[in-house]
Amino acid sequence: MVTLSEENYLKAIYHLGKQGTVAVSTNAIAEKIESKASSVTDMIKKLAEKKLANYIKYQGVTLTEAGRLAAALVIRKHRLWEVFLVEKLNFSWDEVHDVAEQLEHIKSLKLVNELDALLGFPTHDPHGDPIPDKEGNYSPLKSVNILELKPGDEGVLAQVKDSSDVFLKYLNKNNLALGDQIKVLDFEPFDNSLTIETTSRKMIISSEVAKNLYISL
Amino acid sequence: MVTLSEENYLKAIYHLGKQGTVAVSTNAIAEKIESKASSVTDMIKKLAEKKLANYIKYQGVTLTEAGRLAAALVIRKHRLWEVFLVEKLNFSWDEVHDVAEQLEHIKSLKLVNELDALLGFPTHDPHGDPIPDKEGNYSPLKSVNILELKPGDEGVLAQVKDSSDVFLKYLNKNNLALGDQIKVLDFEPFDNSLTIETTSRKMIISSEVAKNLYISL
DNA sequence: GCTATTTTTTAGTCTTATCTAAAAATATTT
DNA sequence: AAATATTTTTAGATAAGACTAAAAAATAGC
Secondary structure (H helix, E strand, O other), X not given: OOOHHHXXXXXXXXXXXXXXXXXXXXXXXXXXXXXXXXXXXXXXXXXXXXXXXXXXXXXXXXXXXXXXXXXXXXXXXXXXXXXXXXXXXXXXXXXXXXXXXXXXXOOOHHHHHHHHHHOOOOOEOOOOOEOOOOOOOXXXXXXXXXXXXXXXXXXXXXXXXXXXXXXXXXXXXXXXXXXXXXXXXXXXXXXXXXXXXXXXXXEEEOHHHHOOEEEEX | OOOHHHHHHHHHHHHHOOOOOOOEOHHHHHHHHOOOHHHHHHHHHHHHHOOOEEEOOOOOEEEOHHHHHHHHHHHHHHHHHHHHHHHHOOOOOOOHXXXXXXXXXXXXXXXXXXXXXHOOOOOEOOOOOEOOOOXXXXXXXXXXXXXXXXXXXXXXXXXXXXXXXXXXXXXXXXXXXXXXXXXXXXXXXXOOEEEEEEOOOEEEEOHHHHOOEEEEO
16 A cells, blocks of 8 residues: 555655656755755655565666556546646646645545546646556647747747646736647846737746746648 | 544534434443444543533433534534435435545545535435434434334335345345335244345345335325 | 433554755766 | 766654553542
């Protein structure tokens, strides 16, 4: 049995280390989980004992195949629940994260797969993140960060990297949503800000914001 | 904050003591929760400190108004999730209990109330148990135990008291479902068994089974 | 009304997941 | 490459929730 806490660590390692393939440092995990390095060391040892992680002292962690699958299934659940909340229960995309964080730990294979069917087998969550399938696989969205575009380039807003409530509320306030057509008009080297044009208007976005916007061409 | 464990104790006290109004013994709770009396004493003290329960040493527990509401909301969530699982996710009524037991602890008022709306504000769960409203109130189903009927009496199967997987599978196997018209044909005093007739056939049920069947007239 | 039995509580232990503080190992600077 | 700084690990402590065993209180039996 994988505990709730273990699942959260698996998820963190998966996200920080390219699906757990690249070694992740103790401190990086501690920061992500909002805990202390010593707690992380303890938990990593436990995951290694359970054959979910590969751990060599002082050299970070990667996930075993079993660990990778376990992490992917938690992420699958998280993202499916997010779709459910938005599509079926009238949540907006800035309200789903905390609830999905709880729902992702519910244990029932039938539940996940029926939910998947109810939602019509979605491939992406409300933030544009891909939903792993039953085997933990997904085809990562081929989108590029908006900062890589040049003036004149345009595409569709396909993914937002930050799912925090503050960031998503900013996008709401400025009428930016997934699927919007966006054109880059100007790049300002002084502060890396960007002038963009949507179907409704022109606006300037800071590099902080731009870093989190991904465009499919 | 009410923890998962505390919620389970509140639920047990609510169920065992007529919504927490009648004192429940330590042992009764221990048996329901499948724990030990000493653990129960500890937890009851904690609930009392949090003003969720009224506790006098050696004299059992009742719930405070706050405790009663908290318990009712957990039960509300449990039963709404059961309806969801059956109506939307193709679960059968013998498969829902364990999953609902997990889902009932998810914290989000919006989630519960939107779920309620999605399901069309159901008043009863798949076992015929009433679903408390936001204030924790419900009108108990006026159904009687089938053993109280006399030969010749008939009515509709409205509620099953045992929600265990074995019992529900027995009913499935014998084609008995909520809403079925049932007529009592004969009562056997030797073993308290009952001959009943449904629209499809006649059958004999033991008193063990009969104890759990409730009929609305 | 006094034993005997049952129930409940207390006291002390265990596990899980955290933490702080100190020690050990690794990285960085000069 | 020695000294300093940073990161990671270890050791020991704490809180929640559960347990066992023993003590205390309540209930039942005669």
